[in-house]
Each structure stands twice: as structure tokens, then as C-alpha cells.
Amino acid sequence: MIFEQVTTGGCQSYLVGCPETLAAVLIDPEMSQIDRYRALAARAGLHIRYVIDTHTHADHFSAAKALSEGLGAPAVMHRESAAPHATLRLDDDDLLRVGRLRVRAVHTPGHTRDSMCLVVGDRVFTGDTLLIGGTGRTDLPTGDPGQLYDSLFGRLLRLDPALLVFPAHDYKGRTHSTLGAEIADNPRLQKRERADFIAMMRDLNLAAPTHLTEALRTNMTGGKTVDQLLGEAAADVPFIALTDLDQRLRGRPNDLLILDVREEAAYRAGHIPGARHLPRGQLELRINEEISDPTVRIVTCCEFGKISTLAAATLRQLGFTRAGALDGGMKAWREGEFPLES
Secondary structure, rough: OOEEEEEEEEEEEEEEEOOOEEEEEEOOOOHHHHHHHHHHHHHOOOOOEEEEEOOOOOOOOOOOOHHHHHEEEEEEEEEOOOOOOOOOOOOOOOOOEEEEEEEEEOOOOOOOOOEEEEEEOEEEEOOOOOOOEEEEOOOOOOHHHHHHHHHHHHHHHHHOOOOOEOEEEEOOOOOEEEHHHHHHHHHHHHHHOOHHHHHHHHOOOOOOOOOOOHHHHHHHHHOOHHHHHHHHHHHHEEEEEEHHHHHHHHOOOOOEEEEOOOHHHHHHOEEEEEEOOHHHHHHHHHHHHHHHOOOOOEEEEEEOOOHHHHHHHHHHHOOOOEEEEOOHHHHHHHHOOOOOOO
């Protein structure tokens, strides 16, 4: 087995390949690691046949949709998943053939309704059903402590105790465990009575994951994250450096328009000399009356350089093909002690 484990903070993802055929499967990919997965597969000569999410993630952004589209490989989830981009949906005990490897789906609802574990050779990828020294939480959407108990004690823990356990998360630097070790030492698995286990899970009082709403929205619907939107916009527009803009303003060129897209209070508190005010929320509705020359060079600015990047991308889509954004935004402009007017 060709095997690569990729750690992103506490998130764990896995590239698993057949050494004879070089077919591979990617499990629980994270958005920020797309280039790394491609590089690892290329280095090993692997062809990724399937991209699998073990469940709907609530604490990070899945790369399954983007990789599925980019690689031409099915995005795989359990049939209970709500994600519309899942093009292959598995039932309990369904097999995927990955070269000479077999990937068996074991439906283990509890952390989420669509949770499944994947048995591949001598190991099991447990998603958030079973963690090293813990289990997945059950207080997020579609979670159910009773289902998690049944999935663990009625299904997962009845597999071969020698199976290596590779979870979707670990925050203590551990790479893997075994089912036998977890049965013996995992504190949550010592609550072997169903009622005791359910009571324990309901009393955990865990903090909500960072980006919970955005992660669920994007992972359940296949929508875009804010970072994706900003990244796509940034790829489509040029930027101008603070010092270069300052020098151009000193020359007072006639073909340069500074467009401040912040709200009025921020604009009045201090703006780049000569900047015209047009809030981002009114851009599409007012642009025709505000700017009559589509060939003028436009530099958008906002507080941190993010909204102005989106504004510049929108202007380019509307035909203002010389629109760009100020690199760093007004915060960097003030910190650089460049001139302001109010």
C-alpha cells in the first residue's frame, strides 16, 4: 500500500494507493492542501480514482468538490449526505475497487447522520466516529449520541482489534492507534452501557468549532467559502503598491481614479486625497452614473484590501478592464504614513 498522511492543524487526510496499478483514493481532503495532494500523487505516480469524505465536516472546508472537478474523479459520500456535489453515494458495506485495494464503507451514524468508516486492508479510516482517545461529538447538526453508541459498540468495535485506526482529526500530534488499544484505553469507550454513554456525550459542553456555519454551508451545499471568493477575485485583478500609488498621485495623472468602496463614515474619517466615494453595496447600481469612461484606470481601496479586491473583480466583469486594487488597503496606507484627507 502506498500511504501518505497529511496533517493540517488537527485535521488528518489520507492518500492511499495501490502499488501495482497506481490507482489511489483520497480521504477527507482539506481545501488548503489541494496543491499538496496533487504533488504527492504526482511524485508517487498515482492516479486518484475517488475523492471521499467520511462525513459532512463542520470544522474545516472540504476539498472534495474542487478535487472531483479538477481530477475528473467521483466525489464519494454516504447516501445520507445532503451534499449535491457527491456524485457517488455509498450504502453500508459497499466496496470501491481501487486497483487491487478494496475500500469498504461501514455506515456509522452518530457524529453526523452520514458518517461512515472506511476499511482498507490492515487499517480503518474512522472519520470523526472514533478518535484517538475520544470520539466525535454529537451536539452538531444531525448528531445523535444513541446512534453513535450503536455505531461504535454494535459495529465498529466488533471489527478486528488489530486494525490500525486513522481518524479525521487529532490535535496532539498522534498519527494512529489500533481498535484494540482504543477499546482498552479510550476513556469514552469505558462507558459501555448505552444510557451511561448517552449521558456522558450530552454533558460534554464543548465549544462550537471555528467557522462552523461557513463550513457546514459550503460542505453541505458545495458552495464557495469566503476565502475561495477572495482568491478567485485576486487571481483576476492586478494590484498597485502603496508607494507606487503615492508617486502617481503626486504627479496627478488624469487617467487614474481612486475609488473608495468603504461605508461613508469610514470614508469621511480619512481617505486617500482625491478619492471618490462609492460604497461596495451600491457599486453595480451606481457605476454607470459615476464613471462614464470605461477605459479609465481605477484603483479600488477599502480598509483591509479584501472588499476592494471583490469590487475590482466586479468592475472588470462590468467592462472596466483597467480596474485594480490597492495592495494592503487603507490600514496599510495609514500605517505607512501616506497622505490622508477628510
